[in-house]
Structure formats: structure tokens, C-alpha cells
Amino acid sequence: xxxxxxxxxxxNTQTDSLxxxxxxxxxxxSAVVSFALDDATTVNLIDTPxxxxxxxxxxxxxxxxxxxxxxxxxxxGVQAQTRILxxxxxxxxxxxxxxxxxxxxxxxxxxxxxxxxAAKLTPAVVPTGTVTAPGTRTATVHPYEPTAPEFTxxxxxxxxxxxxxxxxxxxxxxxxxxxxVRLRSALHAQTARAQAHPVxxxxxxxxxxxxxxxxxxxxxxxxxxxxxxxxxxGTVFKVERGPAGEKIGYVRLFSGTVRxxxxxxxxxxxxxxxxxxxxxxVFDRGTAERADAVTAGRIGKLRGLGDLRIGDAVGVPPERxxxxxxxxxxxxxxxxxxxxxxxxxxxxxxxxLAEQDPLIGLRQDDVRGEVSVSLxxxxxxxxxxxxxxxxxxxxxxxxxxxxxxxERPTGTGHAxxxxxxxxxxxxxxxxxxxxxxxxxxxxxxxxLGSMPYAFFKAVAETVxxxxxxxxxxxxxxxxxxxxxxxxxxxRQSHSHAVFDKSMSSTARDFRHLTPLVLMSALQEAGTRVxxxxxxxxxxxxxxxxxxxxxxxxxxxxxPRDQRQDGTEWTVEGxxxxxxxxxxxxxxxxxxxxxxxxxxxxxxxxxxRTTPPPTRPRTDLDPLDRKExxxxxxxxxx
Numbered sequence: 185x186x187x188x189x190x191x192x193x194x195x196n197t198q199t200d201s202l203x204x205x206x207x208x209x210x211x212x213x214s215a216v217v218s219f220a221l222d223d224a225t226t227v228n229l230i231d232t233p234x235x236x237x238x239x240x241x242x243x244x245x246x247x248x249x250x251x252x253x254x255x256x257x258x259x260x261g262v263q264a265q266t267r268i269l270x271x272x273x274x275x276x277x278x279x280x281x282x283x284x285x286x287x288x289x290x291x292x293x294x295x296x297x298x299x300x301x302a303a304k305l306t307p308a309v310v311p312t313g314t315v316t317a318p319g320t321r322t323a324t325v326h327p328y329e330p331t332a333p334e335f336t337x338x339x340x341x342x343x344x345x346x347x348x349x350x351x352x353x354x355x356x357x358x359x360x361x362x363x364x365v366r367l368r369s370a371l372h373a374q375t376a377r378a379q380a381h382p383v384x385x386x387x388x389x390x391x392x393x394x395x396x397x398x399x400x401x402x403x404x405x406x407x408x409x410x411x412x413x414x415x416x417x418g419t420v421f422k423v424e425r426g427p428a429g430e431k432i433g434y435v436r437l438f439s440g441t442v443r444x445x446x447x448x449x450x451x452x453x454x455x456x457x458x459x460x461x462x463x464x465x466v467f468d469r470g471t472a473e474r475a476d477a478v479t480a481g482r483i484g485k486l487r488g489l490g491d492l493r494i495g496d497a498v499g500v501p502p503e504r505x506x507x508x509x510x511x512x513x514x515x516x517x518x519x520x521x522x523x524x525x526x527x528x529x530x531x532x533x534x535x536x537l538a539e540q541d542p543l544i545g546l547r548q549d550d551v552r553g554e555v556s557v558s559l560x561x562x563x564x565x566x567x568x569x570x571x572x573x574x575x576x577x578x579x580x581x582x583x584x585x586x587x588x589x590x591e592r593p594t595g596t597g598h599a600x601x602x603x604x605x606x607x608x609x610x611x612x613x614x615x616x617x618x619x620x621x622x623x624x625x626x627x628x629x630x631x632l633g634s635m636p637y638a639f640f641k642a643v644a645e646t647v648x649x650x651x652x653x654x655x656x657x658x659x660x661x662x663x664x665x666x667x668x669x670x671x672x673x674x675r676q677s678h679s680h681a682v683f684d685k686s687m688s689s690t691a692r693d694f695r696h697l698t699p700l701v702l703m704s705a706l707q708e709a710g711t712r713v714x715x716x717x718x719x720x721x722x723x724x725x726x727x728x729x730x731x732x733x734x735x736x737x738x739x740x741x742x743p744r745d746q747r748q749d750g751t752e753w754t755v756e757g758x759x760x761x762x763x764x765x766x767x768x769x770x771x772x773x774x775x776x777x778x779x780x781x782x783x784x785x786x787x788x789x790x791x792r793t794t795p796p797p798t799r800p801r802t803d804l805d806p807l808d809r810k811e812x813x814x815x816x817x818x819x820x821x
Contacts, residue, residue, distance in 0.1 A: 185219045185470035191389070199231040210234075212567055213540075214241045214422055216434065216483055218467035221402050228436075228467060228483045230421075236265045237564035240543040244421045244494055246272070247502070248436035248483075251279040251405030253397070254305075258284050258292035258318065258385070262300045264721075264782030270305045277378040281400050287315050288323040288387040298383060310342050310371065311335075311383045312396060325385050325393035330364035343370045346379045375404045408438070410480035416440035416448060416499030423494050423539050431539070432485050433492040435478070438502045442484065443477040450489065450496045462488030494542055511785030513543055513558040514716040514761045516588045517565060519572075520554075522579035531555060533576035537568070544568075549802040558588060562765070587762040589715045589797060590661040590788055591654035593617045597709030599701045600669050606817050607697040608689040611643060612669025615705045618662045620788075624651055625664045635672040635689075642691040643667060646698040655703075655711045655807070657799030661788075665702065696816045699806040707807070713796035714788035716761040722771070724779040726753040731774050739763040740792070758786055 190197035199215035211233040218228045232242045234255070252273055256266055273280050282305070284297055294315045302309050312335075313327040328335035340362065344351040347370050353362050374380035382400055386393020410417070422434035435442075442448060447460050465472040465485040478484030486492070521530045531548070534555055538546045545558030559565055565582055572578045593615055600612035618625060626644045647665050654660040672689035720741065724732060726748055732755070736743060741759035748754075759767060764783050771779045791797060801807075804815045 185217075189391075199229075212238055212241075214245055216422075216467050216472075217470055218483070219470060221398060225402050225407070226468075226481075227401060228481075230483075234265060235563060236268070237559070237561035237567075239265075239268075239560060240541055242269065243543070246276060246278070248419050248421050249278055250408055251281070251401075253281045253283050253401070255283050255285050256297060256301065258287045258294050258297050259289050261293075261297045262304045264784065267304055267782065268784050274306065274378060279375050279378050279405055280381050281375075281397070281404065282309065282381055282383045283393075283397055284383060284385045285388055287318050287325070287385050287392065288321050288390050290319050292319040292323070294318050294385050301383060306381055308342050308345065308374075308380050309383050310339050310380055311385075312400070313385055313393070315385050315393075321390065323387060323390070323392055325396065327396050330368070336362075336364075336367065339367055339371065342380055343367065343374060346374055346377075372404055376406045408481035410437070410439035412441045412479040414439035414480065416442055417502050418442075418498040419502055420450070420492055420494055420496040420498065423492060425536060425539075426487070430487060431490055431492060432487055433489055433496075434483060435486055435498055436483050437478055437480050437498070439480050440499060441477050441479045442486065442498070448489075448499060450492060450498045452493070452496050457489075457491040459489040459491065461486050493539070511716075513545060513560050514588050514785060515559045515561065515585050516545075516547075516556050517559060517585045518554050518556050518583040519568075520581050520583060522581065526578050526580075527553065529576065530572070530578050530580065533572055533578050536576075537571065547802065549800065551802060552800065559585070587715060587760075587797075589656075589658045589713050589791065589799075591656055591658045591711040591713055592620075592661055592788075593663045593706065594710040594712050595708075597705040597707065598668065599704035599708065601697060601701050602669070602671065604697065604700075605813075607693045608673040609639070609693040609697055610669055610671030611694060611697050611701045612667065613647070613698070613701050613705050614666045614668050615702070615709045616664045616666070617709075618664045620662055622662050624648060624660070624662075627664065627666050629666050629668050630670045634670050638691050639672055639689065639694050640667070640670070642694040643670075643698050646695045647702055650699045650702050650803070650806070653799075653801050653803055655706060656713050656796055657801050658713060660706070660711065661714075665705075699803070700809065700812060703806040713791045715791045715797070717758045717786050717789045718761050718764050718783040719756070719786035720759050720764075720767070721754065721756045721782040722779055723752060723754050724771075724775040726751050728775045728779070729753045729755070732779075735770055735774055736767075739767055741767070758789070759783070761785070 199211070199217060211231060214230055214232045216228065216230050218226060220226050230245045232245055254266065254270060254273070256262060270280070282301060284294055286292055287294055298309070298311055313325050316324050316326065340350055340354050344354045350362060350370060371380060371382070375382060382404060384393055384397040384400060386397060388394070417439040418435045418437040420433045420435050424432050426432050442461060442464070444461055444464055447458060449456060449458050451457050464475050464478055466475040466478050467483050472485055519530065519534065521527055534544070534546050534557065538544045543558065547556040549556065557568065562585070565585070569580055569582070572580050594617070596614065596616050598612070598614040602610040626647050628640070632640065651660040674688065722732065733743065736757070736759070739759060740763055741757055743755050743757040745756045746754070768781060771781050804812050806812045
């Protein structure tokens with residue numbers, strides 16, 4: 185589709201278009217290209233990052249995929265991030281082909297990597313060929329012939345797991361009774377159901393094995409089935425800003441057709457909006473070209489929808505609705521502008537970055553005039569810094585990275601306020617603990633008709649907002665808030681006078697009163713701070729186990745499982761997220777550079793420090809009743 189093949193080393197790859205991506209040689213933002221394999225098959229390819237700091241980019245495309253190609257290096261082998269991605273793809277039952285790349289690089293060991301894939305990713309792998317002269321520029325990939333014994337034996341073993349006819353032939357040692365077309369048909373079906381995973385070998389630079397991979401994409405990954413004549417249904421997986429600052433949404437359309445000037449609905453999580461499409465670009469033959477419409481199965485860039493957000497459903501919500509599959513960021517840092525004059529531009533720039541990456545978690549502290557962002561790691565921090573400088577002209581520094589904790593209620597608490605000056609309204613709330621992972625739930629124990637719906641909505645929205653900062657300043661998780669009392673002053677005025685809002689309840693009364701009541705109830709209930717814990721796995725020489733266990737204990741890690749295999753020792757367990765970076769730095773020295781560490785978020789656990797860690801508040805601090813009432817009174821006036 186393009187004249188020249190790009191190269192990461194030369195900084196001219198087709199999908200890594202950002203200057204920062206080309207300079208670093210890594211993918212930071214997901215990118216889309218489209219190409220035709222033949223007259224009947226078009227592939228929409230979404231290139232996503234592999235670095236764990238940018239897992240959010242992968243998160244957003246999972247709900248729009250028909251299949252995936254998971255790339256593994258023939259030199260480095262299966263890495264920690266590869267395992268996290270494969271577990272998620274298997275859980276979502278997304279068909280996966282595995283491509284072992286870089287067979288031409290020095291140190292490439294395709295057979296060893298194949299064993300790693302079977303041991304660490306999935307045993308249901310089917311190698312589709314062999315490599316001669318691996319580790320050299322002349323490395324060549326030889327696809328297996330359909331009747332080759334080494335291929336049919338491995339294929340039959342894998343397919344027999346989910347196919348009774350093939351299992352019977354395998355048990356009877358009568359594999360020859362199964363014709364190649366029968367095995368190919370079964371491989372196609374099981375790949376589409378994410379039960380089998382063909383493995384291809386090759387080199388992106390030399391092109392070796394790429395043709396076989398392309399054939400696998402065409403033949404084994406399932407094609408889109410939506411009808412252009414059906415109801416409009418799609419998902420927004422990326423948002424960016426155009427040259428004039430206009431918002432552009434990347435939409436995978438599962439069904440129907442969207443045309444320029446169509447008025448469409450979109451939204452998510454109880455939020456619904458409507459807008460007119462003013463422009464469309466459809467990905468085709470390597471580029472995005474202006475078009476009058478985008479149809480089912482294609483990916484389009486829509487303009488004109490100013491309220492569009494990542495994760496929004498367009499039209500009828502698809503069956504595969506966007507949802508969170510990976511853990512949220514567990515690190516946070518304060519962004520400091522180089523000059524005070526850049527505070528305004530910094531906030532605007534971060535707001536636009538948060539549109540493109542909602543997991544940045546922008547947190548504005550009006551009390552101290554500071555802005556915090558949540559992050560996955562130090563590399564992401566460097567990328568944010570460079571992006572702010574290059575795209576927005578704002579130079580920034582960062583304060584030290586801290587861990588993001590959460591609070592969970594430890595008991596039940598209730599509070600009630602009626603017509604407290606200067607509020608015209610009654611609010612009673614009860615806080616109860618909820619099961620881990622259930623989130624925040626708001627419910628009523630009063631009749632819905634006891635006051636206007638707008639006032640109930642104001643209370644519900646304020647509850648959600650207030651719980652972003654609990655007793656220790658961390659977001660409160662997993663609790664139920666029940667409204668037990670309600671009351672309001674109806675619209676009224678003095679005799680023969682116009683409506684007087686000072687004598688009537690407004691939504692503002694409930695928005696200001698609710699935090700005071702809620703935090704009083706939360707104080708009675710009590711909360712406990714929980715810190716994020718990572719599951720770790722270390723593979724190291726067995727003679728380094730003693731120093732390693734000592735170091736793990738000092739970092740607050742809890743080993744759960746230890747195994748020895750020859751001269752290699754493996755330990756798995758949990759370690760506080762705050763100490764993961766320190767573990768990464770100390771591991772090479774403790775293991776003579778031979779240790780391999782894998783970590784991923786596991787759960788939140790109660791902190792063991794006394795007093796627990798706190799985070800500065802950014803609100804009017806309803807925990808300080810007197811000061812809160814004074815500040816609110818000034819705002820009301």
C-alpha cells in the first residue's frame with residue numbers, strides 16, 4: 185500500500201507518526217491503517233503500544249477487535265507485558281495469532297521462544313513453520329506442508345482438546361485418517377473461538393515469514409459480520425484534536441452506515457448526547473481519505489461531535505461494550521509549570537490530554553493551585569513532559585511520584601441535617617461497606633416523589649464527587665450510600681411578590697449540604713486506607729535466593745510460592761506497588777544480572793503504616809465543619 189517500508193531504527197514507520205515515537209523508537213499512541221489483501225478481504229489494523237506504561241492505549245481497542253496478532257521477540261522471548269496481554273485476550277476470547285519477530289537478529293532462538301510461549305502464554309499453540317539460520321540476516325522461514333508429520337502431529341494434539349472426532353483418531357493412533365482439509369477446518373474454527381493459537385515466525389525488517397502471517401490473518405481470523413443496512417452501532421476508541429482544535433473521534437462501526445450531516449446519538453454510563461456529523465474520513469489503502477459515509481466493518485474518523493468521549497457507544501450500544509480490562513494507574517505526580525504564567529495553558533493542555541487518555545486522571549487542586557495526574561510509570565511521565573513541551577509549548581517539571589491508595593468503609597455511619605443555615609433543604613445519608621470491586625452505589629430509602637427529581641439527582645451526583653476524597657484524602661471505594669431523609673422548601677415568595685429564591689430550595693442547596701452530611705456519616709462509619717499490591721514473579725539462579733528473600737522482606741513483599749528447577753529458582757508473591765521500582769533497581773545486583781522480574785497489579789490491601797498515608801484535600805474540606813460553612817456561605821452570597 186505504501187512505496188517504502190518504514191523502520192523503527194530510521195524513525196520513519198508508518199504508524200508511529202509522533203515525533204516522540206520516532207525519536208524513542210516505541211509506540212505511544214494507537215494508530216490505524218487499512219489495506220486490502222485481495223478483492224474480498226480488507227484489514228483494518230490498529231497498532232498498539234507494547235510498553236506497560238501505555239497499557240491504556242491497548243485497553244481502549246479491545247472492545248473493537250475481531251482478532252489480534254501478538255508480537256513476541258525471538259531474542260527477548262515472552263516478557264511480563266506479553267503475559268498480561270495474552271491473559272486478557274484469552275479471557276475476552278479474542279482470536280489471537282502469535283508472530284515471533286526478529287528471527288534475523290543475533291541471539292534469536294525461535295525454538296526456545298516457542299517453548300516459552302507454550303509454558304507461559306498458552307499450551308494451545310500450533311507452530312506453522314520452521315526457521316533456518318536463525319540469528320543471521322539470511323534467516324529463512326519454511327512453512328510446513330499440510331501433510332508434514334511434524335505439523336499434523338502437533339496440530340492434532342492441540343485440536344483434539346476441543347474436537348471429539350479428532351480426539352478419537354488421536355487416541356486410536358489413526359491420525360492419517362484425518363485429511364488435511366479436515367484439520368485446517370478445525371484449526372479455523374478453534375482459532376476463531378480462541379481455543380487454538382497458530383504461531384508464525386518471521387522478520388519485519390527482511391520480510392521473512394510475513395507472507396505466511398498475512399495468509400493466516402486472511403484465513404483464520406474471523407471477518408466482520410455487521411450489515412451496512414442495519415441500525416447504526418459502533419464504539420469510539422480514540423479521540424484526538426485536529427489542526428483547528430476540533431475534536432475527532434475514531435469509531436469502529438459494527439452495524440449500519442453513518443453519513444455526513446447525519447444526526448447521531450452517542451454516550452456511555454447514563455450519559456447521552458447528540459450531534460451532527462460534519463466530516464468523515466475512512467481508512468483505506470494506507471491512509472485516511474475523506475468520504476461521504478463510513479459503513480459497517482470499517483473504521484472512520486468523525487468530526488462535528490464536540491461532546492464525544494473515548495468509550496462512547498454510537499447509535500445502538502454494541503454487544504461488546506467498552507469496559508475496563510486492566511488495572512487503573514497506581515501512581516500519581518504533581519505537574520509543576522516552569523513559570524507561574526503557564527498555569528492556565530498547562531491546565532488546558534492537560535485537559536486535552538485527558539480527553540485522549542481518560543486514565544491520566546487529571547486532579548485539580550484549587551486550594552494550592554496544583555494539578556496532579558495519575559500514571560502507570562516513569563516512562564509515561566517523560567512522555568507527558570515531552571508532549572506538553574512539543575505540542576503545547578508548556579515546560580513542566582514533576583514532583584516525586586507517589587502511590588495512589590483507596591479508602592474503604594470499616595462500618596456503618598449515618599448523618600442527618602435539616603434546614604441548616606444557609607441551606608434550604610433536608611438530607612440524611614447512611615454509608616455501608618460493600619463487597620470488594622462493587623464500586624459506589626447510591627440508593628433511596630425515601631419516596632422518589634418526596635421532592636423534585638432534580639434535587640435527588642443533585643444529591644446523587646454530589647455523593648459520587650465527594651467520595652473522590654475520603655477521611656484521609658483518598659478516593660472511597662466499594663460502599664453503598666443510602667438517602668434516608670429528604671425535604672425541601674417549595675417555590676414561594678412574599679405576598680404579591682415575584683418568586684424569591686432565598687425562600688425556596690434549589691439544587692445548589694443540596695449540592696452544598698450533601699458533602700457535609702456524607703462526610704459526617706463517613707466519619708461515624710470509619711475508613712481504612714488500602715494500598716495497591718502487585719503480584720510479582722522472579723526467576724533467578726538458585727544460589728541467589730537467600731539475598732533475594734532478605735531484600736523482598738525489607739520491601740514489604742510477601743512470597744507465596746517458591747520452586748526450584750535445576751539451577752533456577754522461581755518465587756511468586758505480592759509486593760506493595762510503592763516498592764516495585766526499588767525492586768526493579770535492586771534485582772540485577774542481587775542476581776548477577778540474571779534475574780527476571782514480572783509484575784502486574786493484583787489487589788488493594790490494608791496499609792501497615794501508622795498513621796496511614798494521607799493525601800491533601802482539594803475541596804472545601806467538609807471535615808472542618810466551621811470552615812466549610814464559612815466558605816460555602818461566602819459562595820452562596
